[in-house]
Amino acid sequence: MNSLLDRVPDYVRSFERYVPSRPDPVLMRQFGVTKLFRLNNNENALGPPPLALEAIASFPPKQGAIYPSGDAYDLRQALAARFGKSPDQFLVGNGSCEVISSVIRAFCAPGDAIVTAEKTFAVYEWVAKFSGIEVRLVPLVDQAFSPAAMLAALTERTKIVFVCNPNNPTGSWWNRATLERFLAALDGRAVVVLDEAYREFLDDPDFPDGMEVMQRHDNVLVFRTFSKMYGLAGFRIGYLCGSLEAVDIIRRTHIAYSANILGQIAATAALADDVGHIAATRRMVSEARGFLRDLFDSLGLEHMGGAGNFIMVRTPLSDTLLYRRLMREGVMVRTMTGFRYPNWIRVSLAQEPAMTAFATALPKILETS
């Protein structure tokens, strides 16, 4: 009398299912608000760059009947031109999550392992776990990836090391020297994924450029996305760049036609017109970060976050309760218990009205808790 569950592998059965938040109109109705500031997903409040907006607006709806380029041909040409590489060194996916899946499928067999930090972007851990791959998690040291601990966690079965640089959610990052020392010590024993989803928010000359690093280390893969700085999260375009050999292998496990047609067009246009957009976004993020740091200092709250368009703060009550109370004030943040930071929240850095709404609601809630 086998049940359906008996037919499911243990590593799937025991896996946490992800429940996305409901659409904004539903949330607004449920929490009784008429406006909702989304500060939970690190979206770019300025939206996409102007040329991308034009490309989206001029898209002929009838073209929705046509399949997209199965391997994002035009976008890969544009990426190759931008970074001085071969188009065949790029692989475009339906968001970086799909690219993470493809890389794990390409390099890991049952019994293999990945190594990453215990307090970082969850998707590396998730995909490995529900694929039956061992996950070796390393504690952060001073809220940053620890090269020594990552190396110590390596075994003969470790195939991939995921380094989120800058790290989501702590905002810490490895500088050039740290990354170089790590790669030298690793000595090519595993593939290194540098996830640079938030790299465009940094202009520090000491921040290592993965596109340059991979030229000297053929075991390095670089992940980037159009969801953050480029404001195209709704179109789900992420990509990786690596050596020709590595990308050729990953392409075998990658689903063709997964990046949608309008996303490819918008991302290609965004690349052609990003200088002013990046500068404006960095200005907005910097102002918002200063504003929130002052707020948290005035409330006596511990906070962290140097890079990226987000900041974390430790709250004197349960983060999941604070989330619900903030929702009733029309502000949506990200709870951090799931990132293994219980009683912390992460707040996306956005424009003044959203920051003011959050800065008004938070003290009010803390006073009544």
Next chain:
Amino acid sequence: MPGDMCISLEIPPETDFACPVAGLANALAVRAGFDRRENYRFQLAVEEFCLYLAGFADGNQPLSIGLTGKRHQMRASFAFRAANLSLGALNITSRATSGTLEASSAEMGLLLVGKAADRFRLEHHTGDRFVLEAEVDRAYPEVATVRRPEGWCPPFAIRTQHDPAQLTQAAALAMSAYPRWQCPGCFRTPAKFPDMVADGAIACVLACDARGQTVGLLSWAPCSGQALLFSGPFVFTPPETSASVARLLVDGFLETVAREPYNIVFSFRATSDLPKASFETLGSLQSFVDGRLEHHPIVFRHLREDNGLAVWCPPQLERFLRQAYDRLALSRDILPVEKPTARPQRASLLGAAYDPGRNLAELTAFLDGEDMTANLAAHVAAFRRQGIGAILYHMDLSVPWEAALASDLIQAGFTPVAILPQGGRTDKVVWQHEQLA
């Protein structure tokens, strides 16, 4: 779990097979190194449940039996099919009536048949599929006196690698420093605790000082697909450092379970060391402790964002639910449900978990029926006769007919005491039968 010893078999639902299955139970108990007394109790439970189920399991369908030997326990699991006509007989208070039964003990209800086991539970899976599980625990020595370490040496830190001796000592320290009701049952025989950890039945975090001395403990176990029940934090340092150790334990616990497939953690036996700000209070359970009636708060917190659910709500519960949801800032679509004018069948069926060691019985509804109020009352009376003090009923608000049972529960003497958000498929209402002080 790796290391478990398992036997699986299918037998026709006939009394002739009860004895050979009991023989297998004996072989398993011997092989797993259980004492003679536990071995006999396990054999007896297996044989009696086989005889009992032969009374009304569907004659065309085999009885699937799983016998498992763990470090701390033997478990017998019986998966069977039962047609609607015989379901009423599955109530643990019922008397099985079948011409095929020969042993007089099989004429008794499950509550009596199951006395050989330490605990048992009946679960309804889908349609006509049921699972009956009985457990017999290994005998362990009672708690010995334990000397509290002295001369703490900060800094304190969470230790993830657990040594069995250290776990035994931590459980004994908790028993010596905290009221009995706040400790999990396995702490009363501390050597059982590391076995349960190794078996995966319970998990924990330990806090240690710089010398490796245990300064605190917090343990937990799943109690549904979405909820973890925790005990503690148990802190063994002087008052001036107890708050920091408690915080360390709670953070370590939450970080450990953060990406496990659970949505909430809760406790009705949390200690006074719990950092209150990290949790929300839902209500309280009544309990008799040393002859005194006490109220033990139910605390909880989500592990993830709660963005709303739809729940079914009968008129009798609406005020209670709305007040609770408003206080907890929970967003819920409340869908009205009325008490049915006609019941789907005559006999209702209640699922029961019965644990004399914890002085606790818990009821859930499997099938609605015309006799629901009487059936609830019969269960209460049977548990009271067994000396059980705390009788809880769990109502899952995802099921309209279950929510509609509010009036039956009120008539049977139950009172809603708390909403457990996402405690079931959606929210759960915990009811408690009124204690007679």
